[in-house]
Amino acid sequence: MRPLLALAPLVPPIAASAGIARRLDRPQPTLTFDDGPHPEGTPRVLDALDARGTKAIFFVIGEQVERWPELAAEIERRGHELAIHGYRHRVQARLSVAAVKRDLERAVEVIGPTAHLHRPPLGVYSEAGLAAVRERGLEPLLWSRWGKDWRRLTTPQRIAARATRALGPGEVILLHDADHYSSKDSWQRTLAALPEILAAAQPTGSGSESTSIGVSAASQPK
Numbered sequence: 001m002r003p004l005l006a007l008a009p010l011v012p013p014i015a016a017s018a019g020i021a022r023r024l025d026r027p028q029p030t031l032t033f034d035d036g037p038h039p040e041g042t043p044r045v046l047d048a049l050d051a052r053g054t055k056a057i058f059f060v061i062g063e064q065v066e067r068w069p070e071l072a073a074e075i076e077r078r079g080h081e082l083a084i085h086g087y088r089h090r091v092q093a094r095l096s097v098a099a100v101k102r103d104l105e106r107a108v109e110v111i112g113p114t115a116h117l118h119r120p121p122l123g124v125y126s127e128a129g130l131a132a133v134r135e136r137g138l139e140p141l142l143w144s145r146w147g148k149d150w151r152r153l154t155t156p157q158r159i160a161a162r163a164t165r166a167l168g169p170g171e172v173i174l175l176h177d178a179d180h181y182s183s184k185d186s187w188q189r190t191l192a193a194l195p196e197i198l199a200a201a202q203p204t205g206s207g208s209e210s211t212s213i214g215v216s217a218a219s220q221p222k
């Protein structure tokens with residue numbers, strides 16, 4: 001048991017030593033949206049991404065995909081990647097080994113076999129959870145930048161400033177298109193922050209060129 005694994009989202013060397021990627025091997029930063037789909041948040045975020053021609057990764061929750069399967073299908077239809085965040089939004093460290101595995105199996109069943117990336121709730125892997133994810137052939141991915149957009153007392157300006165600070169190639173930005181597990185209507189602040197984040201994440205000199213992504217682009221941790 002490596003109890004320090006819980007600190008991987010905050011301490012990059014711990015993520016690296018556990019072989020958990022925080023970046024992707026691609027020239028531009030990548031936006032990722034956790035906790036959806038959400039009946040209001042997801043469509044608005046999809047429209048904002050379309051307006052910039054940017055592709056993102058959506059780490060969805062199985063129980064929400066069951067409520068809104070058409071939204072999950074829409075994410076893929078518009079060229080974004082669906083990834084696994086869990087069946088329920090429960091912290092792995094608080095679950096038994098059997099419960100962690102059950103949750104993962106159910107998530108894969110509901111979200112679909114094309115999903116390739118995995119990120120646990122709060123970014124916290126248990127030893128058993130990380131092993132189960134790898135056995136399943138999934139690749140763990142945390143993040144290197146976040147907007148802390150789940151907070152009740154934040155603003156779009158603060159979200160954008162935090163998410164885009166010293167943004168470089170391959171950065172992975174954590175955002176949320178849903179408020180199922182965070183403060184109410186938090187997705188609205190995220191949405192308001194998006195134009196600034198998208199502008200900062202655009203590769204320089206590429207104009208409106210699509211930043212298309214492929215699952216094969218995931219890299220070893222840096």
Ligand SMILES: [Zn+2]
Pocket residue numbers: 034035085089120121122181
């Ligand atoms: Zn989450």
